[in-house]
Amino acid sequence: QQPVQSPQAVILREGEDAVINCSSSKALYSVHWYRQKHGEAPVFLMILLKGGEQKGHDKISASFNEKKQQSSLYLTASQLSYSGTYFCGVQTGANNLFFGTGTRLTVIP
Amino acid sequence: DSGVTQTPKHLITATGQRVTLRCSPRSGDLSVYWYQQSLDQGLQFLIQYYNGEERAKGNILERFSAQQFPDLHSELNLSSLELGDSALYFCASSGAGGFYEQYFGPGTRLTVT
Secondary structure (H helix, E strand, O other), X not given: OOOEXXXXXXXXXXXXXXXXXXXXXXXXXXXEEEEEOOOOOOEEEEEEEOOOOEEEEOOEEEEEEOOOOEEEEEEOOOOHHHOEEEEEEEEOOOOOXXXXXXXXXXXEO | OOOOXXXXXXXXXXXXXXXXXXXXXXXXXXXXXXXXXXXOOEEEEEEEEEOOEEEEEOOOOOOEEEEEOOOOOEEEEEOOOOXXXXXXXXXXXXXXXXXXXXXEOOOEEEEEO
């Protein structure tokens, strides 16, 4: 039930945009996005609930396509501080949360 | 700093032993979640407690158990340790009963030799 994230890794120059995808084989209750910097704990970015809503957080936004069982995280005008590993977590029921293996994002000057 | 504290920071122990990891949630948070992060398995949800009661159970082995005390701190007990249990164990807390915004602690790195 672990979601599949793509790409596994991406390198960007400052100011460039990126999209990280998260796909599930099961119907989704909600999608959660976290960022983890090396040697640190995961940090919450956003949650998307059923309904196809799109959320934004500064220059980071996400969409959730319930029918396709997919979510995408959009990072625009990337900054050095965006570097880290991005995890999507999916709820396929009320009582569990499965995380993908992560997408390593590196932003270079 | 998320406001979630975990002790100890590092733990080295031998196979077959038993250890206890401790977590104190953010002030006011009633939910505590435990996660295991290893290189080959990624981040795995283990178990959630809400106000002292078990609320949700993930891929937690029978050798592992947890509890949440009246002061809301939580402990994760790992017994009959195996080499494969070596991992980073995170605790997270939330004000809600379900899976909402979670604040992660710094983690406990467990090494089983």
